[in-house]
Amino acid sequence: MSQALPMPATSAAPVDGDEFAPERAEELADIVRMAARLSDAPIAALAVTEGDCFRFVAAEGIDAGFIAREHAVCRVLGTHLPEIEILDAGIDARFHDDPRVHGAGGIRYFCGVALIDARRRMLGVLAVADTRARPASPEAARETLRQLGRIATRLVERRLLQQHQRIAGAIAQGDFNAVVLFDPQEGVRYANAGAQALFAAGVAAGTPVAALFPTELQTDPDELARWLQEPGDDGPGQSRDLRALTADGSLRTLEAVRCTPPGTARRGMAALALRDVTERRLLRARQQRAASNDDLTGLPRRAAFLTTLNGLLDERAHPFGVALIGLDSFRTINDTLGHTIGDAVLQLVACRLQAGLPVGARLARFGGDEFALAYPRTDGEQIDAHLRAVLQDLARPCQVDSHSIHIEASIGAAMADATAGSDELVAxxxxxxxxxxxNGGRQLRYFEPGMRTAAIDRRQLDLELRRACRENEFELHYQPQVSLATGMPTGAEALLRWRHPQRGLLAPDKFIDALGQSSVGPAVGRWILERACQDAATWPIIDGRRLAVGVNLFPVQLDNERLPGEVEHALTRSGLTAAHLELELTEKIALRDDDGSTADALAALRSRGISVAYDDFGTGYASLSVLRRLPVDRVKIDRSFVRDVLANRGDAAIVRSILLIARNFDLRVIAEGVETPEQAELLHGLGCQEAQGFLYSPALPPREFARWVAQRVRLASLQQMSVGGHA
Known part of the structure; x- marks a missing residue:
């Protein structure tokens, strides 16, 4: 015996009621009190065996509760040693390192008897104890303890029988309506009407009970065989799920409880109670799937995917890879067509990915527009071939309701090595x-070590851009645009600069791509629009015409249906007329117009008199299609063609082609990057109307730009006066 430490029972709870609860076991408590008084012992207890524990159901001087057999002093008792008296456990070799003996308040004296029934099973222990060593008890005292033990044995047996009767009552009266009485060696002895109606072939006497549950239907047939063959014990009923063919020919899940039936004298007889729980288990399975699977697509969620990935990584001796698929510009679909259409697109993507899934590959949805693939036992060439097929398959146009949608994706892949865990591989x-x-999307990239450093740098840059927005570190400079015919200013392009507190004034190529993808990009875009309009409203009127200002748009601004309203607000607040504002877009913006929303937004702006320019014309493969699809007023010849236009016949031919196309589309043309008078003269001769570049001026702060305009106007006036004087 030992000082009992409260702990949960390791065996299953009774089906109905607890015959050893204190309010039901007062007579056992009387025996314990009598044993303590007659032995003059400060500690006494009665414990029953439950699985691998002793349960102290009545006690004096210690707490009732559970303790593992291996930790109890009374573990020495059993059918092999039905009684024992230990005068000083502190010097007994069996307890030389037992903290319950040698610790503070430890058990030193112990005298106990095992409660053994007629079938030679140990039901429990009755014992008295002391924290001090004691001399041997008189034989009369030992005999008294034995007699109390025999009484306790009968009471415990009765309690166990009552408990089994409660189990049987619950079985007969509850929804465990099928009952089979069987002997592990002789087979079925009895089956009630519920059992006869349940099984497909009925239940004949002598049928091996295992035959009711075909091994090929069970998750662990060997364990089931052991469970059915072991003699039924008198402990609480044990429950498990079994699979069987029922009378209607269907495969069903049955919950089974085995117990020793009350009143059965034959040793080893067992009762098996059954109820059909198929629908309950299906519901539970659906609930479990709902917890681990995505509601929209039915695919596993991120957590379930990572759990699967951990198991697959145990086989990392074989080739293994992981890929993440992110849809490009999916937010535009949600913002312009609504989340119902967006959800339908995600379901379509999931179906396409599942349809082409290689054998053994695992697919999951990580949330938003991201999907994940795991490729166990697959080499790099096979993975590459499948992912490139995925890019092509996803790019096929799809029809959702009345909308024609083009889906494009970016894919990142990584191959497993000897060190990376699941989280690292996904990262x-x-x-x-x-x-x-x-890099523009619509492509597959593989992990390279340098990507992590680049990602850290991008993260740092993003943090600095947030600070720059908060601390007003951005400013606008203006590069003049001039007429090639007169040399007079016609307008200016607003170019963003960042006055970095450590790195000084930064040009856009150092940060503009990151800013366009940053969460502060839309706010900075609005600020550029408003500031450019405010500055342009102060510029002088030349020959009765105000200078126009060109503003570059971020792609994210055209994803926002509020752009027309933001432009209107900037014009109203500044007083600038719509005719003096030009919005510039790049091919990257144009290619995002899968659903025509960009064209609609630009058309609405043009209807207000705002001009639209196509920047870097000729550098991308979609230039001509942009002119056909989008409302454009002017094209800008990229500086890469202007730089060598005098020396490179190819560049000269491209410039001529651009000018010809522009004339056919009735578009104005401006050349960027003009640095020499010879370039300007050639461009003018070919029909180009305007130019900008270092020949005229770099981008200037607002005040310097105003001075440049004034100087340019004065210079032009002097030239005209000079020409007039000579005339």
Missing amino acids: RADLAMQRAKL
Whole structure:
């Protein structure tokens, strides 16, 4: 015996009631009190065996509760040693390192008897104890303890029988309506009407009970065989799920409880109670799937995917890879067509990915527009071939309601090595996917170690951009645009600069791409629009015409249906007329117009008199289609063609082609990057109307730009006066 430490029972709870609860076991408590008084002992207890524990159901001087057999002093008792008296456990070799003996308040004296029934099973222990060593008890005292033990044995047996009767009552009266009485060696002895109606072939006497549950239907047939063959014990009923073919020919899940039936004299007889729980288990399975699977697509969620990935990584001796798929510009679909259409697109993507899934590959949805793939036992070439097929398959146009939608994706992949765990492998694939998006999307990239450093740098840059927005570190400079015919200013392009507190004044190529993808990008875009309009409203009127200002748009601004309203607000607040504002867009913006929303927004702006320019014309493969699809007023010849236009016949031919196309589309043309008078003269001769570049001026702060305009106007006036004087 030992000082009992409260702990949960390790065996199953009774089906109905607890015959050893204190309010039901007062007579056992009387025996314990009598044993303590007659033995003059400060500690006494009665414990029953439950599985691998002793349960102290009545006690004096210690707490009732559970304790594992291996930790109890009374573990020495059993059918092999039905009684024992230990005068000083402190010097007994069996307890030389037992803290319950040698610790503070430890048990030193112990005298106990095992409660053994007629079938030679140990039901429990009755014992008295002391924290001090004691001399041997008189034989009369030992005999008294034995007699109390025999009484306790009968009471415990009765309690166990009552408990089994409660179990049987619950079985007969509850929804455990099928009952089979069987002997593990002789087979079925009895089956009630519920059992006869349940099984497909009925239940004949002598049928091996295992035959009711075909092994091929069970999750662990060997364990089931052991469970059915072991003699039924007198402990609480044990429950498990079994699979069987029922009378209607269907495969059903049955919950089974086995117990020793009350009143059965034959040793080893057992009762098996059954109820059909198929619908309950299906509901539970659906609930479990709902917890681990995505509601929209039915695919596993991120957590479930990572759990699967951990198991697959145990086989990392074989080739293994992971890929992340992110849809490009999916937010535009949600913002312009609504979340119902967006959800339908995600379901379509999931179906396409599942349809082409290689054998053994695992697919999951990580949330938003991201999906994940795991490729166990698959080499790099196979993974590459499948992912490139995925890019092509996703790019096929789809029809959702009345909308024709083009889906494009960026994919990042990483191959497993000897060190990376599941989280690290997914992180690598994510870095590769982000690089694919940064490079324009619609592509597959594989993880490279340098991507992590680049990602850290991007994160640091993003934090600095947030600070720059908060601390007003951005400013606008203006590069003049001039007429090639007169040399007079016609307008200016607003170019963003960042006055970095440590690095000084930064040109856009150092940060503009990151800013366009940053969460502060839309706010900075609005600020550029408003500031450019305010500055342009102060510029002088030349020959009766105000100078126009060109503003570059971020792609995210055209994803926002509020752009027309923001432009209107900037014009109203500044007083600038719509005819003197030009919005510039790039091919990256044009290619995002899958649903025509960009064209609609630009058309609405043009209807107000605002001009639209197509920047870097000729550098991308979609230039001509943009002119056909989008409302454009002017094209800008990229500086890469202007730089060598005098020396490179190819560049000269491209410039001529652009000018010809512009004339056919009735578009104005401006050339960027003009640095020499010879370039300007050639461009003018070919029909180009305007130019900007270092020949005229670099981008200037607002005040310097105003001075430049004034000087340019004075110079032109002097030239005209000089020409007039000579005339």
